[in-house]
Amino acid sequence: MTTTTTAPTTTVLAASGVTMRFGGLTAVRDVDLTVNSGEIVGLIGPNGAGKTTFFNCLTGLYVPTEGRVAYKGTVLPPKPHLVTQAGIARTFQNIRLFANMTVLENVLVGRHTRTKEGLWSALLRLPGFKKAEEESRARAMELLEFTGLAAKADHLARNLPYGEQRKLEIARALASEPGLLLLDEPTAGMNPQETRAAEELIFAIRDKGIAVLVIEHDIRFIMNLCDRVAVLVQGEKIVEGPAEVVQADERVIAAYLGTPFEGAPGDAEAAEVEAAEADAQSTEEGDDK
Amino acid sequence: MTTEIPMDKTSGTTEVPAAQATPIIPLPQAAARALTVAGSALALAGTFLAWTWTEEFPGNLTVTGYPGGLQVLTLFGSLLTLLFALTGYGIRGLGWLTPGGKNSPVLLAALGVFGTTGYAIGAIAQELGGLVNLEPGAWVSGIGALLAVIGALGLPVDQPYDAADPTPHLWGRIRHSLTAPDPGRAKDLPSWAEILIIAAGFGTGLYVFSYGIGTEYSEQFIGFLIVAAFGFTAVNRAGLLKRLSALTAKHRNVTLGAAFAAAICFPFTQSNDQFALIGANILIFATVALGLNVVVGLAGLLDLGYVAFLGVGAYAAALVSGSPASTLGVHFPFWAAVLTGAAASLIFGVVIGAPTLRLRGDYLAIVTLGFGEIFRITMNNLNGNSGPDVTNGSNGIPQIPDLEVFGFNLGVPHDVLGHELTRSANYYLLMLVFTAIVVTVFRRSAESRIGRAWVAIREDETAATAMGINGFRLKLLAFALGASLAGLAGTVQAHVSYSVTPEQYQFAGSVPPNSAFLLAAVILGGMGTISGPLIGAALLYLIPAKLQFMAEYQLLLFGIALMLLMRFRPEGLVADRRKQLEFHETGQLDLPEDKPLPDGATGVAKAGA
Numbered sequence: 001m002t003t004t005t006t007a008p009t010t011t012v013l014a015a016s017g018v019t020m021r022f023g024g025l026t027a028v029r030d031v032d033l034t035v036n037s038g039e040i041v042g043l044i045g046p047n048g049a050g051k052t053t054f055f056n057c058l059t060g061l062y063v064p065t066e067g068r069v070a071y072k073g074t075v076l077p078p079k080p081h082l083v084t085q086a087g088i089a090r091t092f093q094n095i096r097l098f099a100n101m102t103v104l105e106n107v108l109v110g111r112h113t114r115t116k117e118g119l120w121s122a123l124l125r126l127p128g129f130k131k132a133e134e135e136s137r138a139r140a141m142e143l144l145e146f147t148g149l150a151a152k153a154d155h156l157a158r159n160l161p162y163g164e165q166r167k168l169e170i171a172r173a174l175a176s177e178p179g180l181l182l183l184d185e186p187t188a189g190m191n192p193q194e195t196r197a198a199e200e201l202i203f204a205i206r207d208k209g210i211a212v213l214v215i216e217h218d219i220r221f222i223m224n225l226c227d228r229v230a231v232l233v234q235g236e237k238i239v240e241g242p243a244e245v246v247q248a249d250e251r252v253i254a255a256y257l258g259t260p261f262e263g264a265p266g267d268a269e270a271a272e273v274e275a276a277e278a279d280a281q282s283t284e285e286g287d288d289k
Numbered sequence: 290m291t292t293e294i295p296m297d298k299t300s301g302t303t304e305v306p307a308a309q310a311t312p313i314i315p316l317p318q319a320a321a322r323a324l325t326v327a328g329s330a331l332a333l334a335g336t337f338l339a340w341t342w343t344e345e346f347p348g349n350l351t352v353t354g355y356p357g358g359l360q361v362l363t364l365f366g367s368l369l370t371l372l373f374a375l376t377g378y379g380i381r382g383l384g385w386l387t388p389g390g391k392n393s394p395v396l397l398a399a400l401g402v403f404g405t406t407g408y409a410i411g412a413i414a415q416e417l418g419g420l421v422n423l424e425p426g427a428w429v430s431g432i433g434a435l436l437a438v439i440g441a442l443g444l445p446v447d448q449p450y451d452a453a454d455p456t457p458h459l460w461g462r463i464r465h466s467l468t469a470p471d472p473g474r475a476k477d478l479p480s481w482a483e484i485l486i487i488a489a490g491f492g493t494g495l496y497v498f499s500y501g502i503g504t505e506y507s508e509q510f511i512g513f514l515i516v517a518a519f520g521f522t523a524v525n526r527a528g529l530l531k532r533l534s535a536l537t538a539k540h541r542n543v544t545l546g547a548a549f550a551a552a553i554c555f556p557f558t559q560s561n562d563q564f565a566l567i568g569a570n571i572l573i574f575a576t577v578a579l580g581l582n583v584v585v586g587l588a589g590l591l592d593l594g595y596v597a598f599l600g601v602g603a604y605a606a607a608l609v610s611g612s613p614a615s616t617l618g619v620h621f622p623f624w625a626a627v628l629t630g631a632a633a634s635l636i637f638g639v640v641i642g643a644p645t646l647r648l649r650g651d652y653l654a655i656v657t658l659g660f661g662e663i664f665r666i667t668m669n670n671l672n673g674n675s676g677p678d679v680t681n682g683s684n685g686i687p688q689i690p691d692l693e694v695f696g697f698n699l700g701v702p703h704d705v706l707g708h709e710l711t712r713s714a715n716y717y718l719l720m721l722v723f724t725a726i727v728v729t730v731f732r733r734s735a736e737s738r739i740g741r742a743w744v745a746i747r748e749d750e751t752a753a754t755a756m757g758i759n760g761f762r763l764k765l766l767a768f769a770l771g772a773s774l775a776g777l778a779g780t781v782q783a784h785v786s787y788s789v790t791p792e793q794y795q796f797a798g799s800v801p802p803n804s805a806f807l808l809a810a811v812i813l814g815g816m817g818t819i820s821g822p823l824i825g826a827a828l829l830y831l832i833p834a835k836l837q838f839m840a841e842y843q844l845l846l847f848g849i850a851l852m853l854l855m856r857f858r859p860e861g862l863v864a865d866r867r868k869q870l871e872f873h874e875t876g877q878l879d880l881p882e883d884k885p886l887p888d889g890a891t892g893v894a895k896a897g898a
């Protein structure tokens with residue numbers, strides 16, 4: 001296991017010994033992973049490897065059977081809203097927007113933990129209320145601007161094209177002012193241009209000082225983007241290191257791609273298509289949460 | 290990879306050239322229009338003649354030259370038909386009547402006239418024993434109405450057939466001929482004119498509503514329902530409602546003001562205490578329904594035992610009302626009683642909510658249903674035999690004294706502006722204050738961080754918690770707020786009805802409000818809107834109250850009506866934009882132009898935007 005950290009930076013996320021069992025199935029087995037500030041870390045692996053399950057363990061959606069997850073030094077309680085409060089935001093593999101709310105409202109919901117106005121303040125329209133609402137709106141509009149959705153602020157989320165829905169999920173996650181952003185297959189279903197735009201967006205997010213942990217099947221995307229890549233196979237982390245190293249690793253090639261793919265870019269796509277098809281059948285319920 | 294393939298939401302409407310629609314009855318257009326005008330004029334003239342010879346049929350239809358009872362309804366209907374039909378001639382000054390559909394409103398109005406006149410003829414023949422009891426006037430109106438319908442069926446259809454189904458069958462064609470395109474954007478008027486139009490709209494609404502409440506026998510009420518339903522649809526197809534709601538969306542505060550002004554005027558239009566009582570009861574029902582709307586419409590929690598909170602408030606108020614039957618024997622001033630009632634409901638809500646709100650969906654519904662019944666049974670059992678004597682068991686707490694607010698005894702009539710306000714009218718006005726409070730609470734909470742969190746939980750609880758929302762806490766908050774709003778209404782209800790008994794607070798019963806009717810009012814009216822539950826409650830109260838003769842079938846008919854509604858208009862009578870898009874996959878990108886958060890008064894506007 002190769003762990004390469006380039007510069008001495010603070011550790012944002014430290015997961016150690018995370019194990020998740022569903023009955024007899026061990027979906028995640030004893031995984032350690034750290035993410036440092038200013039880093040973009042990739043998490044790859046074949047379908048059903050346990051990537052999404054690992055995310056769910058990090059964000060408190062699942063209570064890991066064993067192991068612990070610490071954010072900036074404090075161990076996180078396994079409650080999703082407390083994890084978000086602490087500073088980890090996420091997107092979902094199968095988009096989970098508030099479909100019947102507008103784009104702006106979706107982002108405003110993301111700001112929930114960073115605003116304090118309670119029911120009384122809303123009912124009595126206490127002095128701070130209006131100001132807080134306006135600030136929230138301004139902040140949300142900024143994020144929509146940032147993700148390029150400002151023109152659609154008043155559309156219902158369900159009416160956005162697919163690529164924009166993914167962007168909106170990112171905007172919504174950013175609204176909670178996270179220190180770490182977890183992206184679960186952010187480019188799934190995107191065309192090449194959109195994927196490129198997503199890359200730019202993720203770099204821009206990193207430049208804002210937010211560390212990113214991203215699951216993705218698109219190898220080229222991962223290669224361009226990530227400082228470090230971890231590979232999960234059947235719940236176990238088999239390799240971790242710089243993208244080029246991981247890409248060349250035989251175990252990865254064997255486990256993840258099945259065939260060597262250097263010099264044959266078409267292969268990567270073919271493997272991806274295969275993976276997608278297999279996924280559609282195998283993980284119907286698996287990635288629901 | 291995702292397993293959910295997004296539906297083709299963005300493709301826009303298919304651009305196949307649409308098939309031109311043909312009228313149901315092939316007539317030359319000019320002849321059809323002339324026939325419609327002549328028919329409705331004839332129907333109108335007929336209402337000035339006698340329809341029957343005896344005053345035995347209610348409403349006195351024997352006078353020539355002075356329409357009464359059901360004749361008035363035919364008169365109104367045919368006037369409306371005539372107006373819509375005449376706009377088809379392009380008469381100057383009438384064009385504003387039909388910014389949307391041109392001919393479908395004529396057909397609908399004509400059908401309304403035909404329906405009510407036909408019903409009147411049938412009712413006379415049935416009650417007096419045969420068609421011989423009809424006088425010529427009835428035939429004149431009836432034949433006139435029939436001719437108007439035939440003429441209207443010959444008018445050109447407002448929009449081409451659906452590209453998906455270019456050759457519909459007869460039934461499809463009939464349904465199609467009742468549809469109309471949406472009106473375009475209205476040109477801007479000076480704001481005083483717009484406000485005047487809003488006022489006129491609410492004035493008309495008030496008139497129609499108080500006419501409905503004031504109907505004195507069930508024949509008249511049925512006739513009213515027929516004319517009102519067809520007239521309403523006709524006005525809607527003509528595009529007038531959308532124009533009006535565009536205006537109300539623009540002047541929201543004016544609209545709320547106008548709505549309350551109209552509501553305040555209501556008791557002044559009634560001299561009969563009985564009708565004012567109906568008004569007061571409708572307000573109680575509507576207010577509780579609106580409280581339930583916080584729980585169901587915003588937070589998406591299906592509460593099947595909501596009426597228990599009304600009961601808690603009512604019982605609490607009754608116990609501290611100074612009623613000689615109260616076991617507490619204290620007499621709180623009004624404000625303290627209100628606070629007691631609301632606080633009792635709040636506590637009850639938290640006690641029930643804390644364990645149950647950890648459940649999701651169906652489980653919550655079942656548990657709340659159970660708790661609702663437990664409340665009723667407990668009130669029954671706290672009678673001194675099965676438990677401590679607190680509530681007098683099934684006898685309830687009778688003889689609740691009238692309220693005194695600011696030294697103003699609500700139990701006795703008062704003269705205000707030369708009009709005598711009866712006891713019920715007093716309570717109606719008091720209740721209106723509570724309705725205003727609940728409307729404000731609903732509106733303000735919906736348009737806040739908390740309201741957004743509720744909607745987010747309703748939409749997707751997992752995603753909401755991942756956004757940092759404490760699902761349990763917020764659901765409990767919605768539950769508790771809803772409970773205390775119902776408790777507020779309960780405190781007034783106890784005084785209006787003189788007594789509280791356990792049987793008033795059932796899951797389903799013949800007299801609203803009960804849990805089933807409350808939920809129905811919210812769903813029928815339109816979840817998540819303000820005006821929806823108010824309208825739903827008014828309808829659900831009035832229809833059983835006015836049609837006493839079918840009390841036995843009430844629940845059956847109620848069930849059938851609910852099924853039909855869910856089949857044809859699942860978003861409810863008043864749809865907010867979300868629901869509209871949710872249930873009717875329009876396939877087009879909506880182009881919003883208003884504020885993002887919906888509320889009742891503006892719901893239709895957005896649906897039409």
Ligand SMILES: Nc1ncnc2c1ncn2[C@@H]1O[C@H](COP(=O)(O)OP(=O)(O)OP(=O)(O)O)[C@@H](O)[C@H]1O
Pocket residue numbers: 022025027045046047048049050051052053054093279282283285286287289290
């Ligand atoms: N709630 C659950 N209950 C039981 N099994 C589960 C649950 N969630 C996931 N699994 C199983 O755990 C394994 C890992 O699934 P997971 O969704 O984490 O894979 P993944 O790496 O995200 O795959 P993909 O690339 O297809 O998204 C699968 O075999 C899945 O069926």
Ligand SMILES: [Mg+2]
Pocket residue numbers: 051052053093287290
């Ligand atoms: Mg996954």
